[in-house]
Amino acid sequence: MNRDLARHPELERRLASLLHGGTWLGCCVIGLGLILQVLGGRWFPAAAATQVVVAGIAVFLLLPILRVAVMLFVFLRERDYRFGLIAAAVLTVIALGAVLGAQMAGAAGGG
Amino acid sequence: MGIEFAAWLFAIALITSALGGALGMASGIFIVPLLIASGIDMHAAVAASIVSVIACSCGSAAPFLNGGFTNIRVAIVLEVATTLGALTGVFLIGVLPVRFLFLLFTAVLAVSAWQMLARRRERAVEEAEARPGGWAGALRLHSTYPDRARARDVFYRVQRVPLGLALMYGAGLISALLGIGSGVLKIPAMDTALRLPIKVSSATSNFMIGVTAAASGVAYFARGDIDPAIAGPVALGSVIGALLGAKFLMAISGDRLRLLFVAVLALLAVQMLLAAFGIEIGRAA
Numbered sequence: 001m002n003r004d005l006a007r008h009p010e011l012e013r014r015l016a017s018l019l020h021g022g023t024w025l026g027c028c029v030i031g032l033g034l035i036l037q038v039l040g041g042r043w044f045p046a047a048a049a050t051q052v053v054v055a056g057i058a059v060f061l062l063l064p065i066l067r068v069a070v071m072l073f074v075f076l077r078e079r080d081y082r083f084g085l086i087a088a089a090v091l092t093v094i095a096l097g098a099v100l101g102a103q104m105a106g107a108a109g110g111g
Numbered sequence: 112m113g114i115e116f117a118a119w120l121f122a123i124a125l126i127t128s129a130l131g132g133a134l135g136m137a138s139g140i141f142i143v144p145l146l147i148a149s150g151i152d153m154h155a156a157v158a159a160s161i162v163s164v165i166a167c168s169c170g171s172a173a174p175f176l177n178g179g180f181t182n183i184r185v186a187i188v189l190e191v192a193t194t195l196g197a198l199t200g201v202f203l204i205g206v207l208p209v210r211f212l213f214l215l216f217t218a219v220l221a222v223s224a225w226q227m228l229a230r231r232r233e234r235a236v237e238e239a240e241a242r243p244g245g246w247a248g249a250l251r252l253h254s255t256y257p258d259r260a261r262a263r264d265v266f267y268r269v270q271r272v273p274l275g276l277a278l279m280y281g282a283g284l285i286s287a288l289l290g291i292g293s294g295v296l297k298i299p300a301m302d303t304a305l306r307l308p309i310k311v312s313s314a315t316s317n318f319m320i321g322v323t324a325a326a327s328g329v330a331y332f333a334r335g336d337i338d339p340a341i342a343g344p345v346a347l348g349s350v351i352g353a354l355l356g357a358k359f360l361m362a363i364s365g366d367r368l369r370l371l372f373v374a375v376l377a378l379l380a381v382q383m384l385l386a387a388f389g390i391e392i393g394r395a396a
Contacts, residue, residue, distance in 0.1 A: 006184040006254035006269075015183070016176035019321075023170040023350060030347045033339075034121075038114055053343035060165045060346060061328050064321035067169075071187055082250070086187050093194040094326045097201055101333030104205070 011074050015067055022063040030056030065094055117344045119149065124163060124348025125355075130372070132171075132356020138349055139164045139291035140223060143216065144379040147386065151341060153209050157290030158331040159342040161324045163349035164292050168321035170350045171357070175314035178257065182311055185252050185269060186319045189300075192276040193319060196283025197326035201334075204288055212288060213387035219285065220380035222295050224373045246272035256311050267308050274304040287327035292320040 033052030036044045072087035123145045124138070131138035139160045146156035175181045204212070247253060247269035255264040278300035286293040294316065301312035331337050 005266075006182050006252050007179070008183060009179070012176045012179070012181065012183060016173040019169040019176075020173040023166065026166060026169075027347055027350050030343050034117060034343055034347065037117070050339050053339040057162055057332070057337060057339060057342050057346065060162055060169065061325055061332055063169050064165060064325040065329070068187070068190070068322060071183065083184065083187065086191060090187065090190045090194055090322065093191070093198055094322075094329055097194075097198050097326050097330035098333045100198075101201065101330030105334040 008074070011071070014074075015070060018067060018070060019063065022059060022066070026056050026059035026063065028056075029053075029059055032056075065091065068094075113340070117340065120146070120341060121344040121348040123149070124345040125352040128163075128167065128349040128352025129356035130352075130368070132167075132353040138167065138352065139289075140220065140294075141375070141379065142345060142349070143290050144220075144382055146341070146345070148382065153212055154204065154336060155338055155341060157204070157212075157288070158328075158336040159338060159345050160290030161287075161328040161331060162337060162342040163346040164286070164290065164324040165321050165328055166346045166350045167353045168292070168317055168319075168324065171353055172318050172321070175317060178314075179264075180256050180310050180314035181318045182252065182254050182269075182307070182315045183318070184250065184254075185305070185307070186315050186322075188250060188252065188272070189275060189279045190319055190322050192279040193283035193286070193323040194326040196280040196285075197287040197323055198283075198330070199280075200284045200287025201327050201330040203284075207288070210387050213383050215285070216289050217380050217383045217387065219289060219291070219293070219295050220376050220383060224376035224380065226295065226298060227369055227373050227376065245270075254311075256308060265308070267311065268306070270306045271304045275300050278304055283323050283326070286320070286323050292316075292324070 030053055033049050033054075033056055036049035036052060037046060040046065040049050068087055068090050072084055072091065075081075075084040075087055124142060127141035127145065128138040131141060142163060143156045143160045146159065147153060151159070172181070176183075250272070252269040252272070253267065254269075255266050257263075258265045278296055282293045282296035282300060285291070285296060297316040297319075298312070301307045301316055302309070305312075307315065328337070
């Protein structure tokens with residue numbers, strides 16, 4: 001009976017720890033970058049500190065994508081191909097956005 | 112200039128997110144107008160806010176998932192529509208005049224204020240209306256959620272998936288254009304179209320916001336629109352603020368906070384309306 005419900009307790013727990021851990025990581029990296037910007041001064045170049053902040057921002061941008069990738073993996077392992085396809089579609093749309101965004105940047109830079 | 116400005120951005124993100132978190136609202140709707148009032152242009156404000164929207168969604172997802180409230184199957188199905196909407200928004204943001212974005216933001220603020228006054232009520236379960244077939248049955252979206260008061264799991268049916276998908280496309284579009292979580296459209300989509308119980312609806316909507324915002328965030332990042340000097344302090348302030356907000360939620364009367372929020376939303380709506388006509392208030396000299 002329970003098989004018909006949309007519950008995935010194990011996957012839900014796994015996603016919870018992924019998002020929780022990722023948020024901590026992203027916050028720590030951004031926080032570190034900001035502290036380096038304030039205190040770095042002479043011994044840590046400002047440009048490098050900014051790159052640390054960018055890395056933290058990248059962690060947050062990648063976290064939801066990783067979450068969809070984990071769902072895709074688990075759906076495929078459970079032979080739930082229809083939902084595997086749906087998760088793959090979401091990843092494709094995100095990838096399309098990244099590619100087109102980069103192209104728009106290139107076009108703006110070139111023109 | 113740099114450090115003071117970063118501290119200022121961190122502070123406004125922290126405070127708005129703490130207040131937003133106390134009412135279960137995403138803070139993007141407050142952060143974008145405040146960033147604009149601080150002298151940041153609309154596109155940079157939207158791109159920075161998107162990062163904090165992702166951060167807050169990811170940061171608050173775990174308790175909902177562990178509690179069994181998030182319907183991850185409903186989420187992934189609707190995310191096809193929200194990410195497509197976000198992709199559309201990424202294209203339109205460069206084409207649409209900034210004045211239109213200000214007017215759209217004004218409308219979203221006004222509707223949010225109205226929704227906050229009206230509150231959300233749990234619908235009576237209309238079993239007769241629930242059709243056994245349809246998309247939700249085929250996709251196995253029906254589920255249960257734990258009800259503490261009744262000390263058991265409560266079954267719910269998901270309804271009108273195509274209408275939900277259409278509304279979610281709009282929610283993704285608005286999220287990308289305005290840099291917000293766009294609960295304005297998600298609440299009617301989840302409560303009215305899909306007929307999800309409020310707790311499931313809040314948890315699932317929050318869970319989806321991260322992926323929706325990541326779709327536009329990645330595109331803005333690739334395009335070079337995300338300024339780390341703005342997005343960094345705002346994202347960090349938002350996550351810490353949301354954590355604090357959830358803690359001090361108990362201490363404040365919900366009704367008083369609700370009225371305060373309606374007033375703030377109305378004020379920001381006026382600010383964005385004035386900005387649409389080129390009048391800027393509160394801009395740092």
